[in-house]
Amino acid sequence: xxxxxLDNIFKALGDPMRRRILDRxxxxxxQSLFEICASSVAEDGRSLSRQTISxxxxxxxxxxxxxxxxxxxxxxHSFDNAPLRKAADAWLNKHLKKGRAT
Amino acid sequence: MRIYVTSVFVDDQAKALNFYTxxxxxxxxxxxxxxxxxxxxxxxxxxxEGTELLLEPGEHPAVGPYKSALVNDGIPAASFQVxxxxxxxxxxxxxxxQFTVExxxxxxxxxxxxxxxxxxxxxxxxxxxxx
Numbered sequence: 001x002x003x004x005x006l007d008n009i010f011k012a013l014g015d016p017m018r019r020r021i022l023d024r025x026x027x028x029x030x031q032s033l034f035e036i037c038a039s040s041v042a043e044d045g046r047s048l049s050r051q052t053i054s055x056x057x058x059x060x061x062x063x064x065x066x067x068x069x070x071x072x073x074x075x076x077h078s079f080d081n082a083p084l085r086k087a088a089d090a091w092l093n094k095h096l097k098k099g100r101a102t
Numbered sequence: 103m104r105i106y107v108t109s110v111f112v113d114d115q116a117k118a119l120n121f122y123t124x125x126x127x128x129x130x131x132x133x134x135x136x137x138x139x140x141x142x143x144x145x146x147x148x149x150x151e152g153t154e155l156l157l158e159p160g161e162h163p164a165v166g167p168y169k170s171a172l173v174n175d176g177i178p179a180a181s182f183q184v185x186x187x188x189x190x191x192x193x194x195x196x197x198x199x200q201f202t203v204e205x206x207x208x209x210x211x212x213x214x215x216x217x218x219x220x221x222x223x224x225x226x227x228x229x230x231x232x233x
Contacts, residue, residue, distance in 0.1 A: 031178025034215070034223075038208040050175070072217070073173045074202055 001090040009087045011065035016049065018056045022079050029078035030069075033057065033095075036077065078098060105153055107143060110179050111160035111169060112220035115142050118157040121219050126182075128155065145217050146182075155180070160221065169221045176202060178215055178225035187212045187228035 012018055017040075023070060024039055025031060031039070033054060041047045060066040064083040068075050112118035119142060122128045128144035131154050139161075160169065172179060184190040187205050191214050195201065202223060203215035211227045218224050221226035 032202070033177035034178070035203055038203075038213065039206070041209045042207050050177075054175075071202070072225075074169065074176045075174050100229075 003084045005031055005083070006087055006091055007058075008063040008067065009083050012059050012065055013054070017052075018060055019088040020044065021053070021060065025066065025077055025079040026081075030071065031059055031078075032074050104106070107154040107156050108180070109156035109158040109163045110218070110222050110224075112114060112157045112218075112222070113160055114220060115140055115157055116161060118142075118220045119144070122155070122157065124193065125199055157220075163219075173221070173223055176215065176223065179213040179218075181225040181227055183226055184226050187226060190226060 020040070020043075021036060024036065024043070028039075031052060036057070037047065037050055037053055040053065057066060061068065061077075065080060066077050067080045068077050070076070110118075119130065119133075122144050123130060127147060129147055129150065130143075131145045131150075132141055132143045134141040139159040142157045144151060144157065145154050160166070169179070191201065191205050194216060200217045200219075201214055202217060203213070205212055205214045207230075211229055213225055213227045215223050215225050
C-alpha cells in the first residue's frame, strides 16, 4: 500500500460524519444515498444536505472503504473493511507492535 | 391558494392507472382525453375531495434523465401518508409491490420506499406521535 492510498484512507476517516456513515453501512449494508440521508436524520437528529453526504460518500469510495453495486437502477453503498486491514498492516501495526514490546 | 393537484411522471398512463388503483387503492377521479394522452388523476379513498395525483405522461426529453437521476440515488418522486406503515407494507408486499427500503425509523416518521413500476420510487410515511 502506497502513501497515496494511506492518505486517502486516513483522510476519509478524519471526519466524524464519515465515520458515522461507515458505522451505519457496517450495521446495514446496501443503502442508497436517500437511505443514508434518512438514517442520518433518525440517528443524529440533524440532517446534512444530500450534496454533503454525497461528497462524503465519494471520499469514502475513493479510499476503497465504500463499495457500490446496483440494485435495479439504484446505486447501493456498503462498507468494505479490507483497506482498513491493509492500512493497519502497512503502518498502524508497525507502531502498535513496538508499543506492546516495551 | 390551495394545492389541488400534484403529479408524478409515468412511463405509461394505462399501466400507471392500474398500479395506482389496483395495488395502491386510489380511485380514478378524472380521465379526460388530451391529444395522444389523458388528463388522468386519482384520489385517496380516504379523501375523495382531497388533492389529486396527476399521472402525467413522461414524454418530455427532460423527464427521463430527471427520473433516472432520482432513482439512482434512491430518492422518491412522491410521498404518501399511511396510518399503519407495517400493515400497509405487508399488504402491498402480498400484492407483489417491490420495496427498495423496508420500514425504518427516520426521526419523527417511519418510512418505506417502493417502486411504482412506472419509473418512480414512492415513499410511504407514518407520523410517529410524541417524538
